Amino acid sequence: MTEPVLQTLGISKSFGALRASRDISLDLRPGEIHAIIGPNGAGKTTLIGQICGTLRPDAGSVRLHGRDVTHKAARERARAGLGRTFQISSLAMEDTVLENAVLGALGAGGRPWRFWSNALSDKGLRETAEEALARVGLQDHARRRTAELSHGQRRQLEVAVALTLRPKALVMDEPMAGMGPEGSKRLTGFLDALRAEAPILLVEHDMDAVFSLADRISVLVYGEVIATGTVDEIRADAAVREAYLGDEA
Numbered sequence: 001m002t003e004p005v006l007q008t009l010g011i012s013k014s015f016g017a018l019r020a021s022r023d024i025s026l027d028l029r030p031g032e033i034h035a036i037i038g039p040n041g042a043g044k045t046t047l048i049g050q051i052c053g054t055l056r057p058d059a060g061s062v063r064l065h066g067r068d069v070t071h072k073a074a075r076e077r078a079r080a081g082l083g084r085t086f087q088i089s090s091l092a093m094e095d096t097v098l099e100n101a102v103l104g105a106l107g108a109g110g111r112p113w114r115f116w117s118n119a120l121s122d123k124g125l126r127e128t129a130e131e132a133l134a135r136v137g138l139q140d141h142a143r144r145r146t147a148e149l150s151h152g153q154r155r156q157l158e159v160a161v162a163l164t165l166r167p168k169a170l171v172m173d174e175p176m177a178g179m180g181p182e183g184s185k186r187l188t189g190f191l192d193a194l195r196a197e198a199p200i201l202l203v204e205h206d207m208d209a210v211f212s213l214a215d216r217i218s219v220l221v222y223g224e225v226i227a228t229g230t231v232d233e234i235r236a237d238a239a240v241r242e243a244y245l246g247d248e249a
C-alpha cells in the first residue's frame with residue numbers, strides 16, 4: 001500500500017476529566033478526500049489541532065510523509081506542506097484580499113521580512129498570491145478590503161491562503177459552513193479537483209458534500225473513531241446510524 005501522506009497513531013487528549021480524543025489512529029492517502037464527521041463536541045476540532053500542531057497530544061504521534069512531527073510547531077508543519085483552513089476565519093479583515101494571500105505566501109517562504117510593505121512588493125510572493133486567488137475565482141477582488149467580501153468569498157479566500165503554501169496535504173475545518181447552495185456546489189467541485197494535487201482531511205457537517213466527495217469517512221463520537229469506511233460502508237453501519245447519521249443515511 002502507498003505510504004500515507006498524513007497519519008495519526010493512537011493520539012489521545014484530555015481536558016481535565018474530559019477525554020476529547022481517545023486513541024485515534026487514522027491516515028490520509030495520496031489523492032483522497034478523507035472526511036471526519038461526528039456530532040457537535042465529538043472532538044473534531046481537537047483532533048485537527050493536534051494534527052496541525054496547535055495542540056499537543058497527551059499520547060500518540062502524528063506523521064507527515066512518514067516523518068514524526070508530533071513535537072513540531074504548527075508553522076514548521078505548514079512549511080513541511082501541511083495546509084489548513086479554519087472553522088473560524090483567520091483572515092485579517094482590514095487588509096485587502098491580496099494582502100491576506102501574500103501573508104499566507106510569506107508564511108510559506110519563511111523569510112524574515114522586516115517590513116510588511118517589502119513583502120507586498122516582492123514579485124515572487126505576489127505572483128504566488130495572485131495565482132492562488134485566481135484558482136479560487138477571486139482574481140477580480142484582489143484589491144478589495146476583506147471585510148467587504150461575502151461570507152462565501154471569505155471562505156474561498158481561506159482556501160486560497162492555504163494554497164499559497166503549495167500544500168502536499170490539506171486539513172479543512174468545515175469549509176462549507178455558512179455557504180449557500182451555490183457556494184457549496186462550487187467549492188465541492190473545486191475540492192473534488194484539488195484532491196489529486198493535495199489530499200484533503202475534511203471535517204464537515206454538510207452531508208451532501210461529504211457523501212459526494214469522500215473516498216473514506218471516519219466517524220468520531222465522544223472522542224473515539226467508531227467507524228472508518230467508504231460512503232456506502234458508513235451509510236450501512238448500524239452503530240453509525242444509531243450514534244450519528246439517523247435519517248441522513
Ligand SMILES: Nc1ncnc2c1ncn2[C@@H]1O[C@H](COP(=O)(O)OP(=O)(O)OP(=O)(O)O)[C@@H](O)[C@H]1O
Nearest residue numbers: 015016018020038039040041042043044045046047
Ligand atoms: N481548550 C479546551 N478546554 C476544555 N475543553 C475543551 C477545550 N477544547 C475543546 N474542549 C471540549 O472538548 C470536546 C470536543 O470539542 P471539539 O471542539 O473538538 O468538538 P467538535 O467535534 O469540533 O465540535 P463542533 O462540531 O461543535 O465544532 C468538547 O466537549 C469541548 O467542550
